[in-house]
Amino acid sequence: MNPYDHRYADPDSYRQRRSDFVGPPPQMGGPPMISRSGPAPYGAPSASLPGRGSGVVSGSGPGVYPPVGRFDVGGGGGRGGDLDNISLPKQDFGNVVPFEKNFYIESPSVRAMTETEVMIFRSRKEITVEGHDIPKPIRMFHEANFPDVIAKLGFVEPTPIQAQGWPMALKGRDLIGIAETGSGKTLAYLMPALVHVIAQPRLVQGEGPIVLVLAPTRELAVQIQEEALKFGSRASIRSTCVYGGTPKGPQIRDLQRGVEIVIATPGRLIDMLEAQHTNLRRVTYLVLDEADRMLDMGFEPQIRKIIAQIRPDRQTLYWSATWPREVETLARQFLRNPYKVIVGSPDLKANQSINQVVEVVTETEKYNRMIKLLKEMMDGSRILIFVETKKGCDHVTRQLRMDGWPALSIHGDKNQAERDWVLAEFKSGRSPIMTATDVAARGLDVKDIKCVINYDFPSSLEDYVHRIGRTGRAGARGTAFTFFTHSNAKFARELVKILLEAGQVVNHTLSAMARSSTGGSGGNFRSRGRGGFANRGSISGSNTIPIGSKRQLW
DNA sequence: AAAAAAC
Known part of the structure; x- marks a missing residue:
């Protein structure tokens, strides 16, 4: 018996109540109702996704997705500094x-x-x-x-x-x-x-x-x-x-x-x-x-x-x-x-149940590389794509939709109603691809994310660990693909450490970058992130390592 | 040369 059990002897006096914040409140003009019949065929969006209250998409393009971009800028004003x-x-x-x-x-x-x-x-x-x-x-x-x-x-x-x-x-x-x-x-x-x-x-x-x-x-x-x-x-x-x-x-x-x-x-x-x-x-x-x-x-x-x-x-x-x-x-x-x-190890560590694949690519190769990955993988399970900036996130999403992929995006310049809606669509599997900034990097527990793609490498290795941690949750296995460019060279050494510690195969282009990189731990945490230039020149040529076959991935 | 976090 616990000595504190007698407190609150009258639990009925507590009125239990669900909060009603889940789902876009109508007064916010949240994303309207979705009417869909059955799962969307992938690669050929037939879903009639809604436009938003004021901003219905022009009918051109494949399917009628909600417009990509920001809807709530200006309204909110500056956060942060004022606070x-x-x-x-x-x-x-x-x-x-x-x-x-x-x-x-x-x-x-x-x-x-x-x-x-x-x-x-x-x-x-x-x-x-x-x-x-x-x-x-x-x-x-x-x-x-x-x-x-x-x-x-x-x-x-x-x-x-x-x-x-x-x-x-x-x-x-x-x-x-x-x-x-x-x-x-x-x-x-x-x-x-x-x-x-x-x-x-x-x-x-x-x-x-x-x-x-x-x-x-x-x-x-x-x-x-x-x-x-x-x-x-x-x-x-x-x-x-x-x-x-x-x-x-x-x-x-x-x-x-x-x-x-x-x-x-x-x-x-x-x-x-x-x-x-x-x-x-x-x-x-x-x-x-x-x-x-x-x-x-x-x-x-x-x-x-x-x-x-x-x-x-x-x-x-x-x-x-x-x-x-x-x-x-x-x-x-x-x-x-x-x-x-x-x-686990007191060092920076990744979840052991994630297969981590890092590819060294150039900026211009990223998109087509990602499409190849999507084609190999797409079977309706969830895929989460991280892009470094909000603008870049919109850009990649727009491109994906134009190519017929059922992608929605979430980032901090979208209004909360849309953020809630997009996350719900992703969680339910109705929209199996979500592109995101680091707003989705930490803590979010979405079941069965088969794969995380780091379209852009994050600005810290901590963020890398959190991002890939969206897959492989609660004992399940997951895969994380990461595009790594020369401008990320300062992270190569630490990234290799994380990969080795998680028992991953390190591709040799990345190893080479790690050996020749000047980057240490990425600098002081509180000033890390921006700044610092990659060690160019020590890497020659474009060294895209072919990704593994399907069976190797999961 | 960023994201996030209030109105």
């Missing part, structure tokens, strides 16, 4: 009421583990731990001693990050959790979050959330909340998602009715705080998902602002698949005596 100028009222945490955060009850079976058994378990699961007073890992779900109300969810064996992360998080300690994409990180922090909420005094009118989860994209925030709803509802724990590009009304309503868990993107949350639609005075469990991204230059000022609103004795948890050395110092500014748990 950094907002200052929120300073909070006084001098006299806060203490709260409970240590809920871990070590099971007898866990206590019985000898140090040797613990070592063997950790080494077999490739778990590395740091910190003081580290709890033993659990081997079975029931050993976490979750409250009954959330314990009966049918789990048997926790994933490695959960096996070690749950006891750590349940102890109420700060935590840096690093594990590859698709390894169960969301539940690794959501389950302890539910336990945490159950043990806190009930919310009263005017109080903000107890748990705050921050995420770098709107789609990811929505996805996390879907999980929070799925598992929180059993314990009558309410959650909502606060993010931009969608009307504020419903979000304000949720916040004011009271929600124990808020999942948010930083901009809209700051907006809500400024307008005093909510406050963070009751937040005692803070999660940064994709934490390295949340702490990079674009986000850091906003994160600082938000964290300054939260009591310093909170529990703070960072999660990511990638954790560049350079963020650690900054990251620890917001942590107290944290644990660190790493699953």
Whole structure:
């Protein structure tokens, strides 16, 4: 029996409710209804995809796709910079009421583990731990001693990050959790979050959330909340998602009715705080998902602002698949005596169940190369194509459609209604090809993505790892094709390391580039990305390596 | 020489 189970003895007083933000609200003029009969024949689009409210496509071209391009520029105005100028009222945490955060009850079976058994378990699961007073890992779900109300969810064996992360998080300690994409990180922090909420005094009118989860994209925030709803509802724990590009009304309503868990993107949350639609005075469990991204230059000022609103004795948890050395110092500014748990190699690592194929090509060869790949692969399963810029993304999408491929694109210059719609089309398989910028690089869990194509190499190796991690999820296998040009030479060495570590065959042109490249780790994380010129001249000729045959690919 | 994140 868990000592905290008696709290919230009257779960009925919690009105469980689904948020209604999924799907384009009509007032936004979202993509209209789709009428289709049966799956689209590939290579010959017969689907009558809708035009958008105001911008119906001219009838020329193959099929009537929604226009490629941006629909919502101008309306939104500048995000980012402006946000950094907002200052929120300073909070006084001098006299806060203490709260409970240590809920871990070590099971007898866990206590019985000898140090040797613990070592063997950790080494077999490739778990590395740091910190003081580290709890033993659990081997079975029931050993976490979750409250009954959330314990009966049918789990048997926790994933490695959960096996070690749950006891750590349940102890109420700060935590840096690093594990590859698709390894169960969301539940690794959501389950302890539910336990945490159950043990806190009930919310009263005017109080903000107890748990705050921050995420770098709107789609990811929505996805996390879907999980929070799925598992929180059993314990009558309410959650909502606060993010931009969608009307504020419903979000304000949720916040004011009271929600124990808020999942948010930083901009809209700051907006809500400024307008005093909510406050963070009751937040005692803070999660940064994709934490390295949340702490990079674009986000850091906003994160600082938000964290300054939260009591310093909170529990703070960072999660990511990638954790560049350079963020650690900054990251620890917001942590107290944290644990660190790493699953797999502490180096930058890719998911082992992904076949990674890198081709060295020239810019002009990319498109035709991709078409060849698509022809080999296209059987209706999902293919995700990453392009570096929004403009490039539109360009590739337009080209694909003109050639008859059922492609839709998602990026940050499209309005949220279209982003939601495109993602839904891709998830359902109605539109099996999605082109995207890095808005889709992190965290998105779409089932059965057969293949990721990096049409452009990303601006960091962390992004590479996240992008290819959209395939090969939850134990399935996947393939990632990457076009690599001379201008990417500075990444060659590190890329080869990642490939070797994942047991991949490295093509010799890339090896040659790695040997002659001056590029080290790609520079400092916080200034990485742009700048730096490739080491040209050391590579001669165009060295396209033929891609493998079909059977080799999956 | 970028993406993302508010209105």
